[in-house]
Amino acid sequence: MSDIKKFLYLNRKAPYGTIYALESLEVVLIGAAFEQDVSLAFVDDGVYQLVKGQDTSEIGMKNFSPTYNALGDYDVNKLYVEKESLEARGLTEDDLMPLTYEDEDDDWAEKPSIRVVSSAELADIMDEQDVVLAF
Amino acid sequence: MPIEVNGKTYETDEEGYLANLSEWTPEVGEAMAKEDGTELSDEHWEVINFLREYYDEYQIAPAVRVLTKAIGKKLGKEKGNSKYLYELFPYGPAKQACKYAGLPKPTGCV
Amino acid sequence: MSKLHTVNKSPFEKNSLDACIRLAKEGGAVLLFEDGVYGATKGTVISDKVTAAMKGLTFYVLGPDMKARGIRDDQLLDGVKVVDYGGFVDLVADHDNVQPWL
Numbered sequence: 456m457s458d459i460k461k462f463l464y465l466n467r468k469a470p471y472g473t474i475y476a477l478e479s480l481e482v483v484l485i486g487a488a489f490e491q492d493v494s495l496a497f498v499d500d501g502v503y504q505l506v507k508g509q510d511t512s513e514i515g516m517k518n519f520s521p522t523y524n525a526l527g528d529y530d531v532n533k534l535y536v537e538k539e540s541l542e543a544r545g546l547t548e549d550d551l552m553p554l555t556y557e558d559e560d561d562d563w564a565e566k567p568s569i570r571v572v573s574s575a576e577l578a579d580i581m582d583e584q585d586v587v588l589a590f
Numbered sequence: 591m592p593i594e595v596n597g598k599t600y601e602t603d604e605e606g607y608l609a610n611l612s613e614w615t616p617e618v619g620e621a622m623a624k625e626d627g628t629e630l631s632d633e634h635w636e637v638i639n640f641l642r643e644y645y646d647e648y649q650i651a652p653a654v655r656v657l658t659k660a661i662g663k664k665l666g667k668e669k670g671n672s673k674y675l676y677e678l679f680p681y682g683p684a685k686q687a688c689k690y691a692g693l694p695k696p697t698g699c700v
Numbered sequence: 701m702s703k704l705h706t707v708n709k710s711p712f713e714k715n716s717l718d719a720c721i722r723l724a725k726e727g728g729a730v731l732l733f734e735d736g737v738y739g740a741t742k743g744t745v746i747s748d749k750v751t752a753a754m755k756g757l758t759f760y761v762l763g764p765d766m767k768a769r770g771i772r773d774d775q776l777l778d779g780v781k782v783v784d785y786g787g788f789v790d791l792v793a794d795h796d797n798v799q800p801w802l
Contacts, residue, residue, distance in 0.1 A: 469710055471768055472735035488653060500710050503738070506770040513764030517649065520770075525648035528656045543712065545743025545775075 460585040461492045466501035468590065470520070471511070476504045477519055479590035484522075487529035494533035495526075496577060501590075502540045505569065507552040520552065527556025532568045539574050595621045607689050611645075614692025622690050626681070630690065634678055636665060641684075641691045651696040654684040702727045704795035705757075708734035709802070711746050716801040721749065724799075726756035731783070731791055733762035740780045741771060754779050762788060 464483055468475040487493060497505055504520070511518040526532065534554060541547060554568040572580065581587060591606065592599050595617050601609035606622065608614055619638060623630045630638075640661060644652055652660065654672070662670015669675075675683035684696045705724050711717040717739045720730060730753075732740050739750060740761045750759070754777070763782045773782065783791065792798055 469713075469735045469738065469769070471765075472708070472710065484650065484653070488655065500712055500735070500738070503769060508770040508772065509768060510770070511768040514768045516768065518768070519649055521647060521649045525650055525652070525656075528652065528660065543745045544738070545741055545747065550770075 459490070459492055461583060462486065462494070463581060463584040463587045464493070464495045465581075465587055465589045466495060466497050466504060467499040469500040469503040470509070471514070471516055475590045476501070477517075479588075480519060480522060482588070482590075483526070483531060484529060487531055490530075493531045494535060494580070495531065496535045496537070496581070498537040498540045498577070500540075500544075502536055502544065502546065502551075505534070505536065505551045505554070506546070507550065523552060524554055526554070527568060530556075532556035532566070534568045534570065535577055535580060536569055536571050537574060537577050538571050541571065593618070593621055593625070605689075605695065607695055608692040611692045611694070618692060619690040626686070631678075634687070634690070636669075637661065637675065637678060637683065637687050638691045640664065641687055641693060645691070645693050651684065651688045651691075651693045653696055654682065657684050657687075702729065702795055704728070704791050704798045705730045706798060706800045707732050707736040707739065708800075710735040711739040712744075717746070717750075720799075720801040721753040721757070724753075724757055728756075729758045729760060729791060729795060731760045731762065731788065733765050733788070735769075737761045737766045737769060737771060740766075740777055741775050742777055747777060751777055751779075760787070760791060 464479055466476060466479050470476040483493065483495065505523060509518050509520040536551065548569065548571050551569060555565045556568050557563040558566050592601050600613055600618055603609060608618065620630055641651060658670055658672055658675060679686040688696055703725065705720050705728060707717045707720050707730065709716045717736065724730065739746065740759060759780045760783050761776065761780055763784050766782065
């Protein structure tokens, strides 16, 4: 279909200090109903959104990190994480949640959703988009 | 409008969704259904319990498209279609079943 | 007696921690909370700066904010002390005054 547009949600904020991360996630879930080509990018402090082992029981806020694992059900399965942002924060892919999706075209095989990319690769990916929504 | 079950009062929002999901019991779900004129069958409970498990794992109530696909995978093709789910929950499977399950309205559902 | 400095912003987004380290007098304490806790983690672009500042300042992080963000004890810079809400109150009580870096 020619009316499918490429949407990229650009996430640059840490999860709990501001409302941006949660707002972005909710917009992604709502937007998924429109069946566009959706991908997410995590750069700068945005990479903290995907860190595993989050436990908000003592700060009185909802832990929304498990919701990233539902994105595959919404056909959102391209989560780009900028390598340079991880490195600046002393993080590696092993510090992130192992997010997966089931590939309908490959007998529901479970595949990783997270792709660690360099700044240069991400710049190309962003350049290919019809719409980039920044949070 | 708060609802009363076995002498205990439960707060709900203006659309009848339970205000505090940790207060939910199956009896609360049944009372909510009764107010809508629905008697909950085993088939209803299959869907309600599925939604509660989904929420427990992902912290969201799934959109109807996601629910339909997931039910089909878990309970079989004959149940994973909108005809079956709308027969059980005529006000919208995600919307109505989430209410009886004590969950918030699905994200993106108006 | 000395000052308690508090920082609640990510050091990668704002320069609050940087300013705090630059202007805090030796012997003071720094409590990192909310997004400020990221400043106490190992292997970051500012780890060396924070470690150097620990010669003159004592660093604390608020445990509940650390846990919320998935930071484990072993990811903290050596010498950083973890406190709970009660410990936060004790720190405030034990210092002359509190200097927030917003």
